[in-house]
Amino acid sequence: MSLPTAHKAAAVDLKNEKGVVIKDKPLPVLGDDDILIKVRAVTLNPADYKQIWDWGVLKDGQSTGCDFAGDVAKLSPGAEGKGLKVGDPVAGFVRGGFAEDDNGAFQEYVKKPVENVWKVPTDVVSYEEAAAMGGISLSTVVHGLYHRMKLPPPWAPAKEPIPILIWAGATSVGIYAIKLAKLSGLRVATTASPQNHAMLKELGAEACFDYRDPDAPKKIKEWSQGKIKHGIDTISDGKSTALAAQAYSNDGGQICTMFPTDSGNSRVEVLDLFIFHATEKDKVEYFQQMNEWYKKLPEFASQLKTVMPLYQRKGGLDALPDAIAELRSGKIRAGKISVLF
Structure with missing residues (x-):
């Protein structure tokens, strides 16, 4: 699969009233056992705006977003032979751009350690449902x-x-x-x-x-x-x-x-x-426990798929600034905003 050197991403812009803008950014750089994922859907969480406005942990230019689902686009050498291949559907979460400036869920490509995602049974759940189920909630x-x-x-x-x-x-x-x-x-x-x-x-x-x-x-x-x-x-x-x-x-x-x-x-x-400790390899207990849950999750996919009401916002990646602002306004109750790329 031919990959671009840059892609579109929702990045922090504190001068913008919505807090984020869509801009070109470099692709995340893969580590030894990482996979690169072409994002197909995301779901939103309060953490997505709180990390910008309330907690102040994300700065201008950093990527944003936690929950994602998509298809494996590339495997680093250390990720080969560990149960995934290019094209496999997966889902999980990251901590916006906190750990690495260019790695957030709200962009065309996101990276994750190969064992820190769940393999999505797409005959059972949609990408949006998978993003919610693999996400932080x-x-x-x-x-x-x-x-x-x-x-x-x-x-x-x-x-x-x-x-x-x-x-x-x-x-x-x-x-x-x-x-x-x-x-x-x-x-x-x-x-x-x-x-x-x-x-x-x-x-x-x-x-x-x-x-x-x-x-x-x-x-x-x-x-x-x-x-x-x-x-x-x-x-x-x-x-x-x-x-x-x-x-x-x-x-x-x-x-x-x-x-x-x-x-x-x-x-x-x-x-x-x-x-978020569950995304950090040096937090060994958290990291391993999340990986074990992700192995179990497909078994319960059919029972969990319709649990979360999803409010889809159209427009793909470009819809995210408005979607984040809508969530921050407090208008969304008893459910999650989802965006399909």
Whole structure:
């Protein structure tokens, strides 16, 4: 396959009101065991704009974007013979241009270590669905449920129902958390606006509570008979974590959060989930655990493919500045924006 020396990419431009512009950039330079992927679809996450505007970790000219799906375009010598070939459909995530200025998901080509992607069964899922499933939302849930809290996974589900609280279940992390917890044999309680309760119950939530109800923690504790010892707070603004912890067993437990925060309860241990470590080879445990999950993911593709509502924006790569601005505006609820290249 003949490859260009440059390609189109969404790059940070802090002088632009949308924060990104489409420009020509050099292709990512492959390492010893990397693959180059021709991007076919991406899905968006709050991290895509927060890394620019809120956290300030991306600077002018750096690439952007996390979740992607596409086809293998090139293998470095060290990637040969490791299960993939040119043309194979794969998906995964990167941390925008943070690790390397020219390597983000929102561009024509992205690079990844050969073992750090999942091979997509395109007869089962679309590229857009694959991007969402291989991206940071579902991966965060997997890391929290099975690696940090050591709960039973879907391939060895719980023999006895274990209650779990998903605080803010209508977020992208919450939606996947409810479905995976249900597949794992857990009893799920969640909070959300009442308008989303029916959808979350269809995913597998046994009980839904209005997050605006000041008595929600008390009601959740009553529902579980004081047995909740595990949970995920998908908001993690401090206040939300403290509210969730009020629903826990008197013995305490563990709650996974998106950022470091405080539960306000010495018995409820906070486990923050920094999923980008799963893309870093020197974070060996994170990296290997993600690679093992990606081997399992095709087995559950048919059950997870329609879990996340996708709101497609047309226009390919050129649609991304507007799509990022739309997500930042807060208009997208209970789903993800997707863009097909």
